[in-house]
Amino acid sequence: MNQKPQESSNDGAIVICPDGPILVRGEFEIVTPSGGAVPRTRKTVALCRCGASAIKPYCDGTHKLIGFRTEYPATPGTKEAT
Amino acid sequence: MKIPDARGPISGGLFRLLADGTGDVSAAQGALHRLIEGQLALTDDVIDDGDVQLALFCLYELHYGGLDGVDNRWEWNPGLITLRQMLEEPFELALRSAARSSAGSVQPAPAAGLDSDAVADLLFGLAGQDGGPGMSRHVAKKATLGQLREFLVHKSIYQLKEADPHTWAIPRLTGRAKAALVEIQADEYGGGRPDRMHSALFARTMRGLGLDDVYGGYVDAVPAVSLAAVNMMSLFGLNRRLRGAIAGHLAIYEMTSSRPNQLYGNGFRRLGFGADVTAYFDEHVEADAVHEQIAGRDLAGGLVEAEPGLLPDVLFGATAALAIDARLAAHIMGAWETGTSSLKPPVPAGV
Structure with a gap:
């Protein structure tokens, strides 16, 4: 049951969750357009991608209620269809 | 955790056993073993059986924070593990059946x-x-x-x-x-x-x-x-x-x-x-x-x-x-x- 762990970057990683948020882990800062810090209470965060979260910029799971659908790019460099 | 009130013969018997320390309790465990067999045969639904669920809860609690006044060595007492497994088996079957219907x-x-x-x-x-x-x-x-x-x-x-x-x-x-x-x-x-x-x-x-x-x-x-x-x-x-x-x-x-x-x-x-x-x-x-x-x-x-x-x-x-x-x-x-x-x-x- 060995798994080959993928090499991960020291700086962090962004996971584009199908039909869901953008997961960000690692060392980073979230700031407003004018540079003010956005309050953050956890290391790994989920950023809203559907636009319907009540706690933006974070995800609150509302994408599931509104039937938000994404299309995962099939090959690197392809644009999302929606 | 404080030992709760017993809800029937199994939890009552368990609490009496635990209060006895970890001396020679094999006779008491044997009696509880037979009691559990008898009680389980009478139970329609273990998920809704307060006596079974409370006994199981307290047996599990020995692996978490323990029970007040109960010797910590009970956690790995083989007889007690056997009793826990007797309760776990019908509980797991009931969960599998509930899962299938859900x-x-x-x-x-x-x-x-x-x-x-x-x-x-x-x-x-x-x-x-x-x-x-x-x-x-x-x-x-x-x-x-x-x-x-x-x-x-x-x-x-x-x-x-x-x-x-x-x-x-x-x-x-x-x-x-x-x-x-x-x-x-x-x-x-x-x-x-x-x-x-x-x-x-x-x-x-x-x-x-x-x-x-x-x-x-x-x-x-x-x-x-x-x-x-x-x-x-x-x-x-x-x-x-x-x-x-x-x-x-x-x-x-x-x-x-x-x-x-x-x-x-x-x-x-x-x-x-x-x-x-x-x-x-x-x-x-x-x-x-x-x-x-x-x-x-x-x-x-x-x-x-x-x-x-x-x-x-x-x-x-x-x-x-x-x-x-x-x-x-x-x-x-x-x-x-x-x-x-x-x-x-x-x-x-x-x-």
């Missing part, structure tokens, strides 16, 4: 070859079929102060040790699944800040409503099904062979959490409670939207990619969690709709 409309999953995205998709699909936020909507819009307190009392059985049962799985996993579980649990335990531990946030909510936040303080007040919901997690967490089930349980728990917690928070705000009380619920809206992604894809999905044979158990853990949660919600709402309490009436003395 998953009736679910497409059977392909036997093998699911990647982690497909596992997450399958679990999100199951979570989406969940009966809906009936109880959370009631809490948001209509629940009385007394009902909010009852709601916290039911939840307190687990939430005051929130995350502990899933932690048992960490050394049983490897690679991606293990890293995922550790990442989730670190967040559950406050990311290094004890006051941010989810159990600590829940204790604060309880104090805000004038409830006692001591661990296990309300075990006597809750019905069998509330204990069964926690025993299910201990069963999955403490048995390595059920590591798929504990992964599936955590995934579905996280996937059915953000929206209800938003509504629970609204219910407490509606009755005028402030951030000290609602912080627990607000935290879960945000945290569980993160955790559900990690638990579905990296924990459950990663586990199935590493051990494809565990897929059925992952789905068992998930559907059993949904089934028991639905039973508990039906019990609570059933009581509230008839204007009665969902808690257990006080036990007459001398049981």
Whole structure:
């Protein structure tokens, strides 16, 4: 049951969750357009991608209620269809 | 934890045995063994059997914080482990049967070859079929102060040790699944800040409503099904062979959490409670939207990619969690709709 762990970057990683948020882990800062810090209470965060979260910029799971659908790019460099 | 009141011959016999120390108790264990055999034969539904669920809860408790006045060596007493297994076996069968009926409309999953995205998709699909936020909507819009307190009392059985049962799985996993579980649990335990531990946030909510936040303080007040919901997690967490089930349980728990917690928070705000009380619920809206992604894809999905044979158990853990949660919600709402309490009436003395 060995798994080959993928090499991960020291700086962090962004996971584009199908039909869901953008997961960000690692060392980073979230700031407003004018540079003010956005309050953050956890290391790994989920950023809203559907636009319907009540706690933006974070995800609150509302994408599931509104039937938000994404299309995962099939090959690197392809644009999302929606 | 304080030893609760016995609810019948099994829990009564167990508490007498535990009070005896760890001397030569094989005769007492033999008697309890026969008693359990006899009692189980009379039980229609172990999930709803307060005596069985309380005995199991206290046997599991020996592996958590222990029972007040009980010798710690009981934890690994072989005779006691045997008694626990006698109770676990019918309980697991009942959970499997409840899971099968709850998953009736679910497409059977392909036997093998699911990647982690497909596992997450399958679990999100199951979570989406969940009966809906009936109880959370009631809490948001209509629940009385007394009902909010009852709601916290039911939840307190687990939430005051929130995350502990899933932690048992960490050394049983490897690679991606293990890293995922550790990442989730670190967040559950406050990311290094004890006051941010989810159990600590829940204790604060309880104090805000004038409830006692001591661990296990309300075990006597809750019905069998509330204990069964926690025993299910201990069963999955403490048995390595059920590591798929504990992964599936955590995934579905996280996937059915953000929206209800938003509504629970609204219910407490509606009755005028402030951030000290609602912080627990607000935290879960945000945290569980993160955790559900990690638990579905990296924990459950990663586990199935590493051990494809565990897929059925992952789905068992998930559907059993949904089934028991639905039973508990039906019990609570059933009581509230008839204007009665969902808690257990006080036990007459001398049981």
